[in-house]
Amino acid sequence: xxxxxxxxxxxxxxxxxxxxxxxxxxxxxxxxxxxxxxxxxxxxxxxxxxxxxxxxxxxxxxxxxxxxxxxxxxxxxxxxxxxxxxxxxxxxxxxxxxxxxxxxxxxxxxxxxxxxxxxxxxxxxxxxxxxxxxxxxxxxxxxxxxxxxxxxxxxxxxxxxxxxxxxxxxxxxxxxxxxxxxxxxxxxxxxxxxxxxxxxxxxxxxxxxxxxxxxxxxxxxxxxxxxxxxxxxxxxxxxxxxxxxxxxxxxxxxxxxxxxxxxxxxxxxxxxxxxxxxxxxxxxxxxxxxxxxxxxxxxxxxxxxxxxxxxxxxxxxxxxxxxxxxxxxxxxxxxxxxxxxxxxxxxxxxxxxxxxxxxxxxxxxxxxxxxxxxxxxxxxxxxxxxxxxxxxxxxxxxxxxxxxxxxxxxxxxx
Amino acid sequence: xxxxxxxxxxxxxxxxxxxxxxxxxxxxxxxxxxxxxxxxxxxxxxxxxxxxxxxxxxxxxxxxxxxxxxxxxxxxxxxxxxxxxxxxxxxxxxxxxxxxxxxxxxxxxxxxxxxxxxxxxxxxxxxxxxxxxxxxxxxxxxxxxxxxxxxxxxxxxxxxxxxxxxxxxxxxxxxxxxxxxxxxxxxxxxxxxxxxxxxxxxxxxxxxxxxxxxxxxxxxxxxxxxxxxxxxxxxxxxxxxxxxxxxxxxxxxxxxxxxxxxxxxxxxxxxxxxxxxxxxxxxxxxxxxxxxxxxxxxxxxxxxxxxxxxxxxxxxxxxxxxxxxxxxxxxxxxxxxxxxxxxxxxxxxxxxxxxxxxxxxxxxxxxxxxxxxxxxxxxxxxxxxxxxxxxxxxxxxxxxxxxxxxxxxxxxxx
Numbered sequence: 001x002x003x004x005x006x007x008x009x010x011x012x013x014x015x016x017x018x019x020x021x022x023x024x025x026x027x028x029x030x031x032x033x034x035x036x037x038x039x040x041x042x043x044x045x046x047x048x049x050x051x052x053x054x055x056x057x058x059x060x061x062x063x064x065x066x067x068x069x070x071x072x073x074x075x076x077x078x079x080x081x082x083x084x085x086x087x088x089x090x091x092x093x094x095x096x097x098x099x100x101x102x103x104x105x106x107x108x109x110x111x112x113x114x115x116x117x118x119x120x121x122x123x124x125x126x127x128x129x130x131x132x133x134x135x136x137x138x139x140x141x142x143x144x145x146x147x148x149x150x151x152x153x154x155x156x157x158x159x160x161x162x163x164x165x166x167x168x169x170x171x172x173x174x175x176x177x178x179x180x181x182x183x184x185x186x187x188x189x190x191x192x193x194x195x196x197x198x199x200x201x202x203x204x205x206x207x208x209x210x211x212x213x214x215x216x217x218x219x220x221x222x223x224x225x226x227x228x229x230x231x232x233x234x235x236x237x238x239x240x241x242x243x244x245x246x247x248x249x250x251x252x253x254x255x256x257x258x259x260x261x262x263x264x265x266x267x268x269x270x271x272x273x274x275x276x277x278x279x280x281x282x283x284x285x286x287x288x289x290x291x292x293x294x295x296x297x298x299x300x301x302x303x304x305x306x307x308x309x310x311x312x313x314x315x316x317x318x319x320x321x322x323x324x325x326x327x328x329x330x331x332x333x334x335x336x337x338x339x340x341x342x343x344x345x346x347x348x349x350x351x352x353x354x355x356x357x358x359x360x361x362x363x364x365x366x367x368x369x370x371x372x373x374x375x376x377x378x379x380x381x382x383x384x385x386x387x388x389x390x391x392x393x394x395x396x397x398x399x400x401x402x403x404x405x406x407x408x409x410x411x412x413x414x
Numbered sequence: 415x416x417x418x419x420x421x422x423x424x425x426x427x428x429x430x431x432x433x434x435x436x437x438x439x440x441x442x443x444x445x446x447x448x449x450x451x452x453x454x455x456x457x458x459x460x461x462x463x464x465x466x467x468x469x470x471x472x473x474x475x476x477x478x479x480x481x482x483x484x485x486x487x488x489x490x491x492x493x494x495x496x497x498x499x500x501x502x503x504x505x506x507x508x509x510x511x512x513x514x515x516x517x518x519x520x521x522x523x524x525x526x527x528x529x530x531x532x533x534x535x536x537x538x539x540x541x542x543x544x545x546x547x548x549x550x551x552x553x554x555x556x557x558x559x560x561x562x563x564x565x566x567x568x569x570x571x572x573x574x575x576x577x578x579x580x581x582x583x584x585x586x587x588x589x590x591x592x593x594x595x596x597x598x599x600x601x602x603x604x605x606x607x608x609x610x611x612x613x614x615x616x617x618x619x620x621x622x623x624x625x626x627x628x629x630x631x632x633x634x635x636x637x638x639x640x641x642x643x644x645x646x647x648x649x650x651x652x653x654x655x656x657x658x659x660x661x662x663x664x665x666x667x668x669x670x671x672x673x674x675x676x677x678x679x680x681x682x683x684x685x686x687x688x689x690x691x692x693x694x695x696x697x698x699x700x701x702x703x704x705x706x707x708x709x710x711x712x713x714x715x716x717x718x719x720x721x722x723x724x725x726x727x728x729x730x731x732x733x734x735x736x737x738x739x740x741x742x743x744x745x746x747x748x749x750x751x752x753x754x755x756x757x758x759x760x761x762x763x764x765x766x767x768x769x770x771x772x773x774x775x776x777x778x779x780x781x782x783x784x785x786x787x788x789x790x791x792x793x794x795x796x797x798x799x800x801x802x803x804x805x806x807x808x809x810x811x812x813x814x815x816x817x818x819x820x821x822x823x824x825x826x827x828x
Contacts (some may be wrong), residue, residue: 155781155782155783164782164783165781165782165783167781216656217656218655218656230749232749234648234651234653234655235651235653235654237648237649237651239648239649239653239750240649240751241632241648241750241751241752241786242630242631242632242751242752242753242786242787242788243751243753243782243786243787244751245751245781245782245786245787246749246750246751247749247751248748248749248751248780248781248782249748249749251748251779251780251781252744252745252748252749253741253744253745253779254668254745263781265778265779327667330666330667331666331667331668331745332749334662334663334665334666335644335646335660335661335662335663335666335746335749335750336653336655336660336749337654337655337656337657337658337659337660337661337662338655338656339656339657364679365665365667365679366662366665367569367579367581367659367662367664367665367677368569368578368579368657368659368662369569369578369579372655372656372657372659373656373657373659374656
């Protein structure tokens with residue numbers, strides 16, 4: 001309720017103009033002034049600074065697009081200037097992606113790696129190489145890296161940048177941000193860490209805000225890998241919980257007769273729906289689809305082709321996982337009443353066999369009529385959801401504070 | 415991003431001043447102007463209107479409180495002028511309460527009633543009598559009723575004011591707001607309906623915002639009655655879900671071998687932790703503590719005294735319920751990572767026996783270290799939490815839009 005100072009006022013107005021152009025498309029300065037209530041001289045000065053920072057660029061003149069009256073120069077989002085990078089550590093792969101300001105993919109890589117059987121240092125070395133490769137790709141196109149976000153399958157303390165616990169990696173109390181900062185040579189861009197399911201949920205949520213339909217504000221995303229995580233957006237906000245440890249759906253005690261979990265307990269949901277549970281049911285120990293040094297998408301393609309061919313053992317395993325998926329899914333929908341339940345990771349790949357039992361369970365076991373309106377959808381982001389969410393979080397910071405990207409370091413500065 | 419019109423601007427400024435005085439205590443007009451950034455003439459005019467509406471009143475002169483400089487007249491919250499009313503329909507009781515603007519209780523009543531075996535019309539007649547009694551008590555002290563909120567143990571469509579489904583009442587598709595409006599003689603004050611666990615969670619949350627400590631922003635409240643509901647506040651906001659059907663924790667499928675639920679399914683959490691489950695385990699069918707026409711607090715006092723006396727059957731039943739409470743509690747804490755899990759309703763009354771097994775389960779079964787920091791507390795609002803939350807929601811509307819309470823109908827109008 002107190003008046004803002006001039007610096008923060010200017011920063012806020014830069015953000016208002018930048019987000020306005022992102023949402024509404026290319027616009028003349030006069031139109032931006034009319035839409036936002038800012039005066040024309042202020043808008044001209046703000047646009048000049050945003051152009052200088054490589055965030056907006058001059059577009060076509062309005063008359064060329066058929067508008068009436070005196071032609072005005074349009075400004076539009078400059079996608080290429082600024083990129084966000086997301087990088088993921090998971091149980092059997094590393095991944096990285098760079099997205100530019102308009103959401104275009106600049107680079108995307110995944111490296112199969114048996115992380116659970118390596119020491120954290122070696123894994124961090126490998127991930128650092130991937131990140132440096134992505135940053136180099138951004139540099140090569142004359143862009144600027146606005147930030148790097150690390151996605152990890154575990155409990156994260158955002159404030160300190162430490163990974164508190166990731167049972168399926170066998171990691172505890174690893175200062176991932178600090179360790180990565182050293183390996184990247186103490187870069188100028190900000191480095192963050194977040195839970196992979198949170199980032200995947202943000203990526204899915206961002207996708208659902210595009211287009212003219214009513215925007216989804218409540219979703220649950222399940223990341224199916226060796227571990228199972230949940231990312232939840234409620235009322236348009238990521239649900240983090242009191243200490244940031246929300247979404248540990250893989251450890252809901254739902255299967256008292258289940259096997260031992262990576263966390264050491266028995267009966268956790270992921271012991272009956274995680275990728276290991278599926279593989280144990282569907283394959284013999286020496287089956288190559290169990291080999292974590294092969295790419296997970298190739299291994300899943302093999303499972304898919306067996307299921308397509310009607311292999312009884314594979315289909316039985318999928319039905320079993322689907323039925324357990326329904327038990328936990330019904331719990332989540334009863335508690336959270338999401339508009340959509342998004343299947344991510346391996347759940348998305350095997351969606352054709354898993355979606356139906358899940359939908360049946362939601363319809364039958366959720367107290368609200370018609371499952372409370374919850375639809376089950378398969379993410380089309382596959383295993384890239386978390387890295388995309390990570391890249392987006394870095395870009396979101398730029399939309400909130402355009403002064404984060406420097407005038408000097410961009411190619412357009414004078 | 416578009417400039418507001420004059421009427422909504424004035425309404426917003428009235429709200430800013432009223433909430434400022436609520437939060438900061440009595441204040442001079444000059445101090446309010448300095449704190450809020452509004453100019454002095456505007457503040458004087460706003461304060462005059464708020465006084466006229468019975469929301470603020472003139473207090474002591476500043477010099478009498480030892481302040482320096484020219485004495486200024488202070489204004490303070492006028493608690494008595496405006497009241498909110500909450501009214502609850504539950505399985506074996508009805509309840510009503512009226513709170514004034516400063517949170518003081520004007521009236522509070524509970525009526526034991528075997529609602530599940532009555533038709534909705536008869537129950538609504540009884541509740542209407544309680545509400546009219548509360549409104550009369552507000553009138554008697556020269557106050558004005560700002561609104562009435564109905565609390566129900568089921569799925570609510572806030573927009574239409576209909577109760578969609580309340581399995582333990584045996585009610586479905588009952589237009590409770592419309593039916594109550596008729597019985598109250600179409601009053602001028604707004605009438606709302608909400609889920610009882612949501613309202614109880616809001617009441618608990620409001621209590622935790624008082625005092626100098628760090629404010630809790632993430633809590634889960636469990637309402638223990640015949641049915642079990644959950645109210646969740648995350649990041650300071652009530653979690654309602656996509657269609658407002660969140661918090662149906664009583665129907666999480668956790669006990670495959672459990673009995674038949676009021677909803678017709680088997681294995682719902684409330685079949686092993688609800689009041690009926692406890693009474694079935696602890697007592698014989700003809701035991702008077704099972705009689706829903708007796709007041710629930712008296713019945714629970716009898717259970718308490720048996721447990722205190724060391725009655726084996728009672729203690730065994732409580733241990734059993736506590737252990738199941740832990741299973742569901744661990745699920746909720748793994749998903750939501752609340753700072754506190756609040757035991758409401760009968761769980762609060764029998765807290766001395768239920769709290770420990772729940773705490774043990776959270777510590778053992780939640781993946782985040784130390785249960786993610788979640789503490790278990792017993793609500794001291796008992797069975798009044800939902801009606802207090804209902805009264806508060808009606809008052810909140812006044813803080814957001816002070817023009818809701820009329821100049822004519824208050825005693826202070828000229």
